[in-house]
Amino acid sequence: MAYKPQYYPGSTSVAENRRNHMSNNVQKVREISDEDLTACLGHRAPGSDYPSTHPPLAEMGEPDCPIRQIVTPTPGTAAGDRVRYVQWADSMYNAPAVPYWRSYHAAINHRGVDPGTLSGRQVVEARERDMEAVAKEQMETDMTCPGLAGLRGATVHGHSCRLQEDGVMFDMIDRRRLEGDVIIQDKDQVGVPLDRKVNLGKPMTTAEANKKTTFYRVGNVAYRDDPEAIEWLQKVWELRTIYGYQPK
Amino acid sequence: MAHYNFDTEANAKKHFITAMEVKYGKEWGNNKQADDIQQTTAKYLRLGTEQNPRKMEMAKIGAEIMKKRGLQAYDPLLHLAGIPLGQRQLTPYTLGGTDIVCDGDDLHYVNNAAMQQEWDDIRRTCVVGLDLAHETLEKRLGKEVTPESINYYLEVLNHAMPGGAIVQEHMVETHPAMVDDCYVKVFTGDDALKDELDPQFVIDIDKMFRPDHAAQIKASMGKSSFQAVHIPTVVSRTADGGQTSRWMAMQVGMSFISAYHMCAGEAAVADLAFTAKHAGLIEMSEMLPARRARGPNEPGGLSFGHMCDIVQTSRKFRDDPCKIALETCAAAMMLYDQIWLGGYMSGGVGFTMYATAAYTNNTVDDNLYADTEYGWDTYGTSIGNVKAPTLDIIKDIGTWGALYGLELYENYPTALEDHFGGSQRATVISTATGAACAITTGNSNAGLSAWYLSMYLHKEAHGRLGFFGYDLQDQCGATNVFSYQSDEGLLAEMRGANYPNYAMNVGHQGGYTTVCTGGYTGRGDGFAINPLVKTCFADDLMNFDFVEVRECFGKGALREYDRCAGERAFVIPAK
Structure with a gap:
């Protein structure tokens, strides 16, 4: 299915980065192997088969219907995968992604995903292999800095905390940390220790993060310095308000 | 304990900064924190619960409970399979507009008696009009209602409302020590009537409000008269908010019977009861629909x-x-x-x-x-x-x-x-x-x-x-x-x-x-x-301080709040 480019107001780098995330105009900056990805997610043993909740659709003898003719199942659905999750926490200190844009990225560019957006975390639930495709894309591209973002299933606290002295986002259960000049992860999303140290790559420098971020903040790109974005938002508010006020 | 009335933005900013410095720039317990409140990085000491005296008190008592009852109780090390709270830091809170500093735990309503009393005082309160009842007494029963009769009725009512018997022989009664927070006062927009009533029973709008506010309130309520009723905290805690008007109406009805020498069973009593329970009643809150299933005053x-x-x-x-x-x-x-x-x-x-x-x-x-x-x-x-x-x-x-x-x-x-x-x-x-x-x-x-x-x-x-x-x-x-x-x-x-x-x-x-x-x-x-609600709570006898709410919460947090009601200590073995 082809999507048209997404439009978003604003003339600043933050607005441009937001448009890039929505349009999947993101750059691959690191390599994460399938086994490492599986380990970090923690849903199954690396290299094992995908557990399933039903037989492959092709073997189920499903009734014919117009919707089934229109919608091609995603690979995970066709195989009968379980629904599993990937959940991110992104620091408010200029992490490249913010929760709503992780959701927009997933929902606009991937099928069969169920994004959930909160202030400190953002979750995507999908059939396991479909979810892994989203997770891998977000993990390997410049929409993620391993120092300013983390896979966190539980105890997600940290997005609003001051950074550690080494510039890494605080993690109460210490799933990943700076070793040398790279971030390594040795616990899965919910903090269960792994049998390996997954190399997540180098964290962005402050300058890189400032340039890549989708977060408006003073000291970098303040929201008030993007009047087009604010005026557009005010218009949304005004139209919704007037729509509700219909004296008849 | 100081109050700060900020008045200006600059003044408010100063106290916000002070609160941040107290929270993050000074040691609290053993947290050894001394940060610049505008720095974007911090040193995370991961000191756990040992940095905080309140947490240590809780851990000690949790262990004692476990030993006494032979069953697992509070243990901070059960958090995250051995990673206790305090990996960031355990910092104190300044109650807004005051200089009171306390632990966060002490702002949970279970740990804070003042917070509980705020809700108790709302739930146990209702307003009920006197005019309809007086009309029933005068027009239907031919009774004379005078300031003197109202004063006597209020004397009776302040005996009856907490649970004292007034009509029947052989009745059990509530012990006054258990219900000393219960009382009834009246208020009215009729200055002439107010002046005739015994001051102990009156919420004097002119004394409790500024002149312009008093005039506005009195103009809004006209010459009508109302009772501000606060049933015992222990009663509404044992039942629910729906109990408030029922308890009130029963004692109001009995007090009319006694004070105006009525027949206890005559049909006019039903009119007085209907007035108290419905026609003249103002609950603090409305009953909820069945899907949320709560009575009034919840x-x-x-x-x-x-x-x-x-x-x-x-x-x-x-x-x-x-x-x-x-x-x-x-x-x-x-x-x-x-x-x-x-x-x-x-x-x-x-x-x-x-x-x-x-x-x-x-x-x-x-x-x-x-x-x-x-x-x-x-x-x-x-x-x-x-x-x-x-x-x-x-x-x-x-x-x-x-x-x-x-x-x-x-x-x-x-x-x-x-x-x-x-x-x-x-x-x-x-x-x-x-x-x-x-x-x-x-x-x-x-x-x-x-x-x-x-x-x-x-x-x-x-x-x-x-x-x-x-x-x-x-x-x-x-x-x-x-x-x-x-x-x-x-x-x-x-x-x-x-x-x-x-x-x-x-x-x-x-x-x-x-x-x-x-x-x-x-x-x-x-x-x-x-x-009516504004006037009902304009009363310094209320247990909770509805003027200085945050200070009252602070006293609760510091375990200095001494206006608790509904306590059972009087009737349980002393420790």
């Missing part, structure tokens, strides 16, 4: 307007609408978030964290004084001199307040860390922005409108807001602000905790109440929506 039916009028700060600080809003904010946040949503609706212990952000560390204070000064300076308004709202005015104040609040968190990383969840921050910013708009315009719905604009701007600027449902409520909100179709919109004061789309998400209901407060205090009015 928090889910408490309108924002009534909550505004229950809080009494406006009687003493009329010229500081921000302080009135902040004290109301504290009372409403605690009740709606901790007790209603956290307790009744969800069962969650963590709802305290939402409420606490709204009345600690002077953060809402800083935002609200700044936003209000902006509104007043820009539109040349002041108390009682408001500017009728337009969409442009709302847009202006809403945008200014939202950006100010967002940048406060961006400039003060410790404030961001203190309000570690987006829904806390969103509530803080929208509460201040909405209330300031309401103060400037004297219009609570204009304030609500600014609230929603603030939410939109917040979500867009930071790319995050609260959580799924929280965001849903605020994305929908603008559309129902000015709708007056009955199933879609309502005056803000008449909305409440069970209003459609308001019913499930923390951080909103107390904030909306604060916005409503801005409406009436901006106009300089004596009450928000119900002069």
